[in-house]
Amino acid sequence: MGWADRPVGGVTTGIAMSEEPKDDGIVLTEAQKRARRSRSIAIALSLAALVILFYVVTLAKGPIVLVRPL
Numbered sequence: 001m002g003w004a005d006r007p008v009g010g011v012t013t014g015i016a017m018s019e020e021p022k023d024d025g026i027v028l029t030e031a032q033k034r035a036r037r038s039r040s041i042a043i044a045l046s047l048a049a050l051v052i053l054f055y056v057v058t059l060a061k062g063p064i065v066l067v068r069p070l
Helices: 030-066
Strands: none
Touching: none
């Protein structure tokens, strides 16, 4: 076996990418998928509320925030 016949980095390149994974991993039930979606929506809404709060507070303070002694 010469240098050209050896696998790159110790991995055979032809087999590694062509095989389909045999294990599906963790399969969530429909109830778990709904709970995950509900959590994601709750996180997104709370993040949006925080962004809106920061924007409103910034508008309420006005440009006086930029006027300060050096």
